Amino acid sequence: GAGVSQSPSNKVTEKGKDVELRCDPISGHTALYWYRQSLGQGLEFLIYFQGNSAPDKSGLPSDRFSAERTGGSVSTLTIQRTQQEDSAVYLCASSLWGGANTGELFFGEGSRLTVL
Amino acid sequence: GENVEQHPSTLSVQEGDSAVIKCTYSDSASNYFPWYKQELGKGPQLIIDIRSNVGEKKDQRIAVTLNKTAKHFSLHITETQPEDSAVYFCAATNSGYSTLTFGKGTMLLVSP
Numbered sequence: 001g002a003g004v005s006q007s008p009s010n011k012v013t014e015k016g017k018d019v020e021l022r023c024d025p026i027s028g029h030t031a032l033y034w035y036r037q038s039l040g041q042g043l044e045f046l047i048y049f050q051g052n053s054a055p056d057k058s059g060l061p062s063d064r065f066s067a068e069r070t071g072g073s074v075s076t077l078t079i080q081r082t083q084q085e086d087s088a089v090y091l092c093a094s095s096l097w098g099g100a101n102t103g104e105l106f107f108g109e110g111s112r113l114t115v116l
Numbered sequence: 117g118e119n120v121e122q123h124p125s126t127l128s129v130q131e132g133d134s135a136v137i138k139c140t141y142s143d144s145a146s147n148y149f150p151w152y153k154q155e156l157g158k159g160p161q162l163i164i165d166i167r168s169n170v171g172e173k174k175d176q177r178i179a180v181t182l183n184k185t186a187k188h189f190s191l192h193i194t195e196t197q198p199e200d201s202a203v204y205f206c207a208a209t210n211s212g213y214s215t216l217t218f219g220k221g222t223m224l225l226v227s228p
Contacts, residue, residue, distance in 0.1 A: 004159070033215065042122075042220035043160070043205060056214040058117075091159055098214075104150075105216065107159030 025094030122219025
């Protein structure tokens, strides 16, 4: 389909391992966002990309978290040395233009990460 | 930074009743206030939004009101139907307008 695609949909890992989560935004969308959804905690902003650059990465919780976007398209969120508190659903969203007040964010279905 | 508070956390209504969800925000520079609906296992989806130069907006059974002076906005759903059952999130832009800050969500349950 033409929506935002995320993979894997589910990931179970052991504490201390690294994980990579992938987001494929809607074609032509210049802005890309990563959010984290924990039970009862709503949607927590992680990082915002405009093209390949990240003008706002203020939400990344620690230096174990990093993200990149290449070719103005696919983005990868990497979590190193995973901890149990990293367990959550990681949501990616894209929008046609940059700036959260310029229109609709289109969300993927998320990647559910469980750290044992 | 922006802080968005949302109430109630859960709301149960009978089919046909109205439902109201309220949010407050902290940053007076915020200028865009969307509402998202999230069904089980899906990503959130925009259902209605309002900008700071407007006090009210309607779209069929849903409406949003904004009071900039008091820094609060509300979602109103009339004639609720079982398919309205979902988690609803309010949001507001941060001062740099680069991101949305979301409330913690309201689980709406509509009983037939």
